[in-house]
Amino acid sequence: MGVPAAPKVSSATHPDSLKWYSNNSPTFSWRITSDVTGINVLADRNPLTNPGTISDGLRTFWTFRDVDEGIWYFHIRLRNSAGWSGITHFGFNIDTEEPERFTAVFKSTEITDIKPIIKLEAFDKTSGIDHYEINIDGADAIIWQDDGTGEYQMPILDSxxxxxxxxxxxKAGNFKEVTLTRQVEGLELPVLTKYPETLSLGDKLKVDGTTKYPSIQVIIWVQRDGETATEEKVRADKDGSFAYISPEGVKSGPYSVWAEVENDKGAKSGPSNKITITVSRGLIGLIGATILKYLWFILILLILLGINLYFLIYYILFMRKRKEKKRWREKVAPYIRVSQLKELTLELNMHLKALEAMRQKRRLTLRESRLLVHYLKFLKEIKKYIGTDKEDKKDKKE
Structure with a gap:
């Protein structure tokens, strides 16, 4: 049996040798086998110290109390009947004090600066500064690590x-804090000074205004008849004057217009005086509106006229057909009687049946085909005349 293996050490209070902890009572633990008869432990600032060969008893954990700040090392070895094991070294870092120095001041005192910069300077001799926690008006803290400039730019602040x-x-979680107060005021409101009270359909909207800030950006808000407002941006001249002309002509409905100013740091003013511009339809618009107003009435009149025209044409065609029948009857009546026509009809039907029967058996000759067409045409004319004669008798009775 040889000497024990060097133990594997862990710490519930200082688990990571590279990190700092504010707990100054570190605890270490390890496992031993049944053949181990003693241990030897030591803590100092040397990473490779040999704890010696004097046994500190037989146990599986060790706690140090009230350890001073700084970088430390825990050393341990085990003993059995064959001798002492190799040495295990475990580093741990302790920092119990807050940073020695911390200052925070605003870089600018301009009250219209809605994103002020804070200059931060802190020093901690033991573990060093890890980060800053910035809490604005009781909201959740913002975690910021110095990028080397020592300047933190705040988010936009309301007035x-x-x-x-x-x-x-x-780096051990100890902190030093300061509290600052900041007063923020918005930019002064711009003023719309010149604008039309009424426009005609298709006219372009033009608005003039002024602000106390030269060359500042001006946001023009245009809202048509309760719709979502749209924004257009123009820039004031060196005297603070600005002008806006809409890219397109206005449509129907009243328009509301107002303005805001915004500086290069993002500070904005509140809305200016809100103006309302009405849009008239003009002569063409009025004519069109009148036509639309009475369009339903015009449609009804056109429908009625169409119906009357249809019946008129129908009546004219009916009377024309009737007159043609009457003229044909007057032309043929002197030469033929109805009874004779009926007899002729029977005879023609007989001939037609014969020709049909013949066509079922063979193909008709050219002469037979012409006779068939002639008989059919003549039979049609006879039936037409007989029908006209009946209508004429009916007219006489009436």
């Missing part, structure tokens, strides 16, 4: 007074 609590946190 009013703000309380900013800032913590400088070292």
């Amino acid at each position: 009013g007074e703000h309380s900013i609590n800032i913590r400088a946190v070292d």
Whole structure:
């Protein structure tokens, strides 16, 4: 049996040798086999110290109390009947004090700056500064790590007074804090000075205004008849004057227009005076509206006229057909009687039946085919005359 293997050490209080902890009572633990008869432990600032060969008893954990700040190392070895094991070294870092120095000041005192910059400077001699926690008006803290500039730019602040609590946190979680107060005021409102009260359909909207800030960006808001407002941006001249002309002509409905100004840092004013512009239809628009208003009435008249025209044409055609029948009857009546026509009809039908029967058996000759067509045509004319004669008798009775 040989000497024990060097133990594997862990720590519930200081598990990562590369990190810092504010707990100054570190605990270490390890496992032993049944042949182990003693242990030897030591903690100091040397990473490779030999704890010696004097046994500290037989146990599987060790706790140190009230350890000073700084970088430390835990050393341990095991003993059995064959001798002492190799040495295990386990580093741990302790920092129990807050940073020694911390200052935070605003870089600018301009009250219209809605995204002010804070200059931060902190020092911690033991573990060093890890990050800053910035809490604005009691909201969730913003975690910020110095990028080397020592300057933190705040998010946009609304108008009013703000309380900013800032913590400088070292690598062990200890912190030092300061509280700042910041008053923010919005930019002064622009004023719309020249605008039309009424426009005609298709006219372009033109608005003039002024602001106390030269060369500042002006946001023009245009809202048509309760719809979602749209924004257009123009820039004031060196005197603070600005003008806006709509890219397209106006449509029907009233328009509301107002303006805001915004500086290069993102600070905005509130809305200016809101103006309302009405849109008239003009002569062509009025004519069109009148036509649309009475369009249903015009449609009904056209439908009625169409119905009357249909019946008129039908009546004319009916009377024309009737007159033609009457003229044909007057032309033929002197030469033939109805009874004779009926007899002729019977005879023609007989001939037609004979020709049909013949066509069932063989193909008709050219002469027979012409006779068939002639008989059919003549029979049609006879029936037409007989029908006309009946109508004539009916007219006489009436």
